[in-house]
Amino acid sequence: MIDKNAPIGVFDSGVGGLTVAREIMRQIPNERIVYFGDTARVPYGSKSKETVTRFSRQIVRFLQTQKVKAIVIACNTASAYALEEIEAELDIPIIGVIKPGAKVAAQTTLNGKIGVIATEGTIGSHIYSRYIKEINPKAEVIGKACPLFVPLVEEGLWQDPVTDEIAKRYLTELIDIGIDTLILGCTHYPLIRSTVGKTMGEGVTLVNPAYETARELKELLTEKEMLNEEEAKLGDNRYCFYVSDGAEKFKRFANSIIKYGILSARIINIEEY
Numbered sequence: 234m235i236d237k238n239a240p241i242g243v244f245d246s247g248v249g250g251l252t253v254a255r256e257i258m259r260q261i262p263n264e265r266i267v268y269f270g271d272t273a274r275v276p277y278g279s280k281s282k283e284t285v286t287r288f289s290r291q292i293v294r295f296l297q298t299q300k301v302k303a304i305v306i307a308c309n310t311a312s313a314y315a316l317e318e319i320e321a322e323l324d325i326p327i328i329g330v331i332k333p334g335a336k337v338a339a340q341t342t343l344n345g346k347i348g349v350i351a352t353e354g355t356i357g358s359h360i361y362s363r364y365i366k367e368i369n370p371k372a373e374v375i376g377k378a379c380p381l382f383v384p385l386v387e388e389g390l391w392q393d394p395v396t397d398e399i400a401k402r403y404l405t406e407l408i409d410i411g412i413d414t415l416i417l418g419c420t421h422y423p424l425i426r427s428t429v430g431k432t433m434g435e436g437v438t439l440v441n442p443a444y445e446t447a448r449e450l451k452e453l454l455t456e457k458e459m460l461n462e463e464e465a466k467l468g469d470n471r472y473c474f475y476v477s478d479g480a481e482k483f484k485r486f487a488n489s490i491i492k493y494g495i496l497s498a499r500i501i502n503i504e505e506y
């Protein structure tokens with residue numbers, strides 16, 4: 234029998250997936266979460282498919298020791314590289330962040346020109362394009378890797394002239410092509426949403442896969458009758474955070490974007506899983 238009070242496992246290469254965890258907290262507040270951030274091995278965006286898949290398998294094994302009832306891969310690169318393989322091996326539901334964002338973008342565009350900004354790995358996998366074309370075969374999908382956005386976000390330069398300048402350099406070609414929809418295809422990017430929005434201008438709709446993923450998770454749990462309806466059972470262990478290194482830095486970052494005080498982040502040796 235399914236334990237509805239069991240937590241949702243959420244993982245990312247580091248802090249970016251907190252934007253997804255935050256949306257899950259907002260949209261399905263009765264759910265418990267066990268979050269793992271692979272802070273010792275970040276970034277994933279420049280690593281190979283084999284490496285990212287191996288890391289993702291280890292994290293899934295760790296999350297299973299926490300008796301999670303479902304898993305969210307809150308990292309675009311890991312979703313692009315590892316979701317399909319891991320999904321076939323698991324007996325609990327697992328979703329990534331790419332399909333939900335691709336679906337909304339395919340339905341949103343009016344002129345058929347969709348931009349995707351993400352890590353080199355996600356762009357190189359062409360996975361957004363694949364999913365978008367399954368829904369909207371005529372769509373033109375233009376990918377742009379924006380590797381400097383991740384360190385800028387991690388340095389807290391969310392609204393800063395340096396970030397404005399880098400955004401202009403990365404995004405000008407997408408503006409010139411005339412896209413009307415832009416997917417924030419990296420979990421860090423929702424934190425610089427206002428900079429990206431300002432640079433692209435009002436005519437471009439931004440799609441935030443973090444929001445769409447939480448919505449899809451809620452739908453999935455509802456459909457499978459796995460939603461936790463009983464708030465009282467959540468207890469002190471409502472949200473648990475684990476990392477592979479740098480627990481204090483992680484905690485500071487997490488507390489700057491999530492309003493529920495994050496009391497602790499525990500370090501585990503992920504290589505053991």
Ligand code: DGL
Nearest residue numbers: 246276277278309310420
């Ligand atoms: N979280 C990653 C993603 O969404 C970005 C950071 C990294 O390269 O690991 O693709």
